[in-house]
Amino acid sequence: MTIQSLILLLPLLGMAALAIIGHRPAAGWINILFCAATFAASLALVFQVLDHGSLFALHQLLYVDAVNVYLIVLTAFIALTTSLFSRPYMAHEVSQGRLSDARLRLYHAMYQGFMLAMLAALSSNNLGILWVAVEGATLTTVLLVSVYRTPEAVEAAWKYFILCGVGIALALFGTVLVYFAAAKFMPTAGDALSWTELHHRAALLDPVVLSIAFVFLLVGYGTKVGLVPMHQWLPDAHSEGPTPMSAILSGLLLNVALYTLVRFKMLVDGSLANGSHHNPALAGHMMIGFGIITFLTAALLIHRQRDIKRMYSYSSIEHMGLMTFAFGVGGPLATFAALVHMMTHSLTKSAIFITVGHASHIAASQRMDKIRGLIRTQPAVGWGLLIATAAICGFPPFGVFTSEFLVLSAAMKSWPWLTVPLVIGLVVGFAGLFRHLHPMVYGAAPENQQAVRVNMLPVFLHLLLVLWIGLSIPAFLAAWFDQATHMISGSALL
Amino acid sequence: MLEQLSLPEQAVLLMAAMVLFTSFALLAQTRLIATIHVFAWQGALLALTTVLVAMVSHESHLYISALVTLVLKAMLVPWILHRITERLGIERQVETIIQPSLVLLAAAALVVFSYYVALPIEKLSALVTRNAIAISMAVVLLGFLMMITRRQAITQVIGFMSMENGLLFAAVTSTYGMPMVVELGIAFDVLVATVLFGIFFLRIRESIDSLDVDRLNRLSESEETAEPRE
Numbered sequence: 202m203t204i205q206s207l208i209l210l211l212p213l214l215g216m217a218a219l220a221i222i223g224h225r226p227a228a229g230w231i232n233i234l235f236c237a238a239t240f241a242a243s244l245a246l247v248f249q250v251l252d253h254g255s256l257f258a259l260h261q262l263l264y265v266d267a268v269n270v271y272l273i274v275l276t277a278f279i280a281l282t283t284s285l286f287s288r289p290y291m292a293h294e295v296s297q298g299r300l301s302d303a304r305l306r307l308y309h310a311m312y313q314g315f316m317l318a319m320l321a322a323l324s325s326n327n328l329g330i331l332w333v334a335v336e337g338a339t340l341t342t343v344l345l346v347s348v349y350r351t352p353e354a355v356e357a358a359w360k361y362f363i364l365c366g367v368g369i370a371l372a373l374f375g376t377v378l379v380y381f382a383a384a385k386f387m388p389t390a391g392d393a394l395s396w397t398e399l400h401h402r403a404a405l406l407d408p409v410v411l412s413i414a415f416v417f418l419l420v421g422y423g424t425k426v427g428l429v430p431m432h433q434w435l436p437d438a439h440s441e442g443p444t445p446m447s448a449i450l451s452g453l454l455l456n457v458a459l460y461t462l463v464r465f466k467m468l469v470d471g472s473l474a475n476g477s478h479h480n481p482a483l484a485g486h487m488m489i490g491f492g493i494i495t496f497l498t499a500a501l502l503i504h505r506q507r508d509i510k511r512m513y514s515y516s517s518i519e520h521m522g523l524m525t526f527a528f529g530v531g532g533p534l535a536t537f538a539a540l541v542h543m544m545t546h547s548l549t550k551s552a553i554f555i556t557v558g559h560a561s562h563i564a565a566s567q568r569m570d571k572i573r574g575l576i577r578t579q580p581a582v583g584w585g586l587l588i589a590t591a592a593i594c595g596f597p598p599f600g601v602f603t604s605e606f607l608v609l610s611a612a613m614k615s616w617p618w619l620t621v622p623l624v625i626g627l628v629v630g631f632a633g634l635f636r637h638l639h640p641m642v643y644g645a646a647p648e649n650q651q652a653v654r655v656n657m658l659p660v661f662l663h664l665l666l667v668l669w670i671g672l673s674i675p676a677f678l679a680a681w682f683d684q685a686t687h688m689i690s691g692s693a694l695l
Numbered sequence: 696m697l698e699q700l701s702l703p704e705q706a707v708l709l710m711a712a713m714v715l716f717t718s719f720a721l722l723a724q725t726r727l728i729a730t731i732h733v734f735a736w737q738g739a740l741l742a743l744t745t746v747l748v749a750m751v752s753h754e755s756h757l758y759i760s761a762l763v764t765l766v767l768k769a770m771l772v773p774w775i776l777h778r779i780t781e782r783l784g785i786e787r788q789v790e791t792i793i794q795p796s797l798v799l800l801a802a803a804a805l806v807v808f809s810y811y812v813a814l815p816i817e818k819l820s821a822l823v824t825r826n827a828i829a830i831s832m833a834v835v836l837l838g839f840l841m842m843i844t845r846r847q848a849i850t851q852v853i854g855f856m857s858m859e860n861g862l863l864f865a866a867v868t869s870t871y872g873m874p875m876v877v878e879l880g881i882a883f884d885v886l887v888a889t890v891l892f893g894i895f896f897l898r899i900r901e902s903i904d905s906l907d908v909d910r911l912n913r914l915s916e917s918e919e920t921a922e923p924r925e
Contacts, residue, residue: 329874329881336884343891347898355898356911362895363851366888367839370858373881374835377865381828384870394874409815437914 204246205258205265208273208320211239215313223309224302229288232309236281239316243277246270251681257326257397264326264397267684272460273323275544279452279551280316282659286555287312287445289656293562294443299349308348308443314341315449319457328376328394331461332369335425338454339365346442357437364434365424372421378414379468382406396464403471408479411472415484418465419491425458426525427518429495436506439514440567444558447510451517452551456543459521462488463528463689470531488529493622495522500626503633508567509557512637513550516593519630520546523623527608530615533694537686538607541674545600545667549593552663556585559655560641569637574646579653583642585660590638592667594631600670703751707868710744711830714864715806718837721857722802723795727788727849731776734853737860738768745867757867760878764863767882772856772889776849779893783900790847798844802837809833827868834861848899848908852892859885 215235219228247270250256255266265273291308294300300308318341322334339362347358376394383393386405392398399406424431439447469484480486499519506512520542527539559582564572576583592599595606605627612620669675674682679695687693700708717737724730742765749757780786792798806829813829838858842851863881899911 327874333881333884340884340887340891347895350898353913355895356913359848359895359899359908359911360914362891363842363855366855367842367858370835370855370862373859373862374832374865377862377870378828380866381824381870393870407816413812413816441914 203256203258204242204249205256205263205324208239208242208246208277208324209263209317211235211242212313212317212320215239216310216317219309219313220306223306226292228305228309229284229291232312233281233284233288235313236277236284236316239320240274240277240281243270243274247274261395261397262327262330263324265324266688267681268463268688269323269460271540271681271685272456272543273320275456275547276316276319276323276453279547279663280449282662283445283448283452283551283555284312286448286558286656286659287443289654290445290558290562291443293653304348304350307344311341311344311348312445312449315345315454319453322457323460326396328379328396328399331396331464332373332376335372335422335458335461336369338457339369339425342438342442342446342450342454345446346438348443349441351441354441357434357441361434361438364431368421368424368431370421371417371424375414375417375421375465378410378417379406379465382410382414382472396468399468400471403468404475406468406472408473408475411469412479412483415465415469415487419462419484419487422458422461422465423491423525426455426462427495427521428491428525429498429518429522432495432499432518435518436511436514439517440508440510444510444554444561447514448551448554448558451514451554452547455517455521456547459524459528459543462525466528467689482531485529485531488525489616489619490529492522492524492526492529493619495519496526497522497622497626497629500630500633503630504636506633506637507569509561509569509572509637509641510554510567512569512634513553513557516630516634517546517550519626520550520593523605523608526623527611528689530611531690532611532615533686533690533692534607534614535611536690537682537694538604538611540682540685540689541600541670542604542608545604545670546593548663548667549589549599549601552660552667553586553589553593555660556582556589556657559653559657560586562653563650564647569641572641573644574650575642577646578650579655581657582655585657585664587638587642589660589664590634592664594634595627598668598671599664600667603671603674701751703747706747707744707751708826710740710747711827711864711868714740714744714860715830715833715837718834718857718861719799719802721853722798722837722841722844723792725790725792727780727790727847728777728786730850730853731773731780734776734857735769735773737857738764738770738773741860741864741867742769744864748867760867763878763882767885768856768860768863772885775889775893776853779896780849783896785849788847790845790850792844798840802840805836805840806830806833809836824869828865831861831865831868834858834864837861846907848896851908852889856885856889 250270257264318334318338322331325331343358343362346361347354380393387393427435466484473479473481496519499515503515524539524542527535561567592601595602683693683695717733720733742761745757745761809832810829835858838854841854845851
């Protein structure tokens, strides 16, 4: 039994157990327990990878290197802190009569099922299984989005299902094309979908087929990243599902989808590098285009929101656009920046959603014009929201500033004229968030608005980590990011 | 060109044409039950193609995948859809397609486009594979078109499943099948998706009292259309 299989086995057991007893009062604790065990296992995996380098398991079906182990730890960590928040939050929802026993069981089982799908996607070495896992993540989150069974929730889940279903089908077509290009050169059929084997022989793959495949893959997995114009599902799913799910959707699922794209980009880059009459940076250019359009559109749309969770989900789209842009620019500096931004954004955004969950409980509404005077009613929530939003906007002491600054420097180096729309987008996004945030935290509190029981530990933990990254990236973390950068872009930064 | 091909290869080309034909039939068919039947035929053709390819390539795992396709795509999924329509009492429903001739013209254009995209692959592979890739891409795009032009939740889902048929067709004919683990995983996902879709129909019906997805319009940015929500 290797640790890699253990990381997948734990959520699987958790899913089975919670499918049976997920409605008991103790289920929240059991959920936390399984998440904690998975996190511990992922930490053990980190030490193994940092000591021995890349690892295979289960007949080479699982593969872990510096790139994905970092996302595995991040996923397990945020899932753990979100489960800490989920326990009292869901207890509150049950006491409000919004959930029955059966649905609570479904919620807990799907929480673990979602973890399983994401960890399987991250650690899989087989592109087909990677696809199956991402599809699995779609199916579990559809159930999570629709858990409240309101007409809005059903509508959101339907949109999510259809859009992501189509997206993921296109991604499968791209995967089939990659397999088609590879089948000739591989000793056995199984190897033709193995990412490590493909990467090893990327130069042999036909550049034309790979370019066509990448278009399908970018549109397909890009739907899950939330790239404009395939982003329509994302705000709906975030606003209508339970808040813990919004936190893990924004913090984790989008990262997993982007990670998948980056893996494919590495293959396409390897294949196009030797062709003389092809544009060798085709994949990067497409990602830059999609990234910057996504970034600007989302920044503008933040201004038009009235629902607090929709607003922050547009901010997630904005940041995913920025990361896609950075990965598209390529090169050590931009890749390093994108990796750091992935981490700082995930930590900050899940902290924000946790705070937003508390805020909407206080105001008993998700509409921003109903949420007022948070600092007066409950200072911890009000200040938490203010600080976390300042962090996500890229205010200096926090890590998001560091990563955005790195992205801007990378853009300045290779695409100087693109820094102008980037800076404008950042300012527009910042203005949009603060324009809505200001009355929510400072305004006068309505009569008889009561404080609720909150658990701000995850929020402050996340914000402290982001602050730490912003003040000084710890040496081991920098070395780790650098190792991942070396794997993705071919040369190290530090 | 055609004389150079062996008999099974010609048969595969014939199958490709038939699958494409069923895609057009799906686009043009307005009666719900008939649409489900055409979809079942498409699944059966896909299974038959898989058997043909298995006979040519002597890959024994393709027989299993043909069986899975037959049971799942030609029998189980259509049966589930059938049950759902009965339960919702909409078997006799006829859907109006806006501008049917325009839709079919667009479909023909998509087929031409697919061949245009597949053309550069020419030097890479034999005639059969090039046609197979072009046709499966066309089937995927036609499924997409069907999802766009239809308003009924069930026909949208059939469009989606026919996209998946196109994908499997590509996997089988151009590459002699993906590895078994992947196929099983995909089959499992398809099954779960169908069941989920079934649950959804009931819920959409409950919440908006119709399966017309045009009426799913509560979530939006603008002030006018969105209803106030608590």
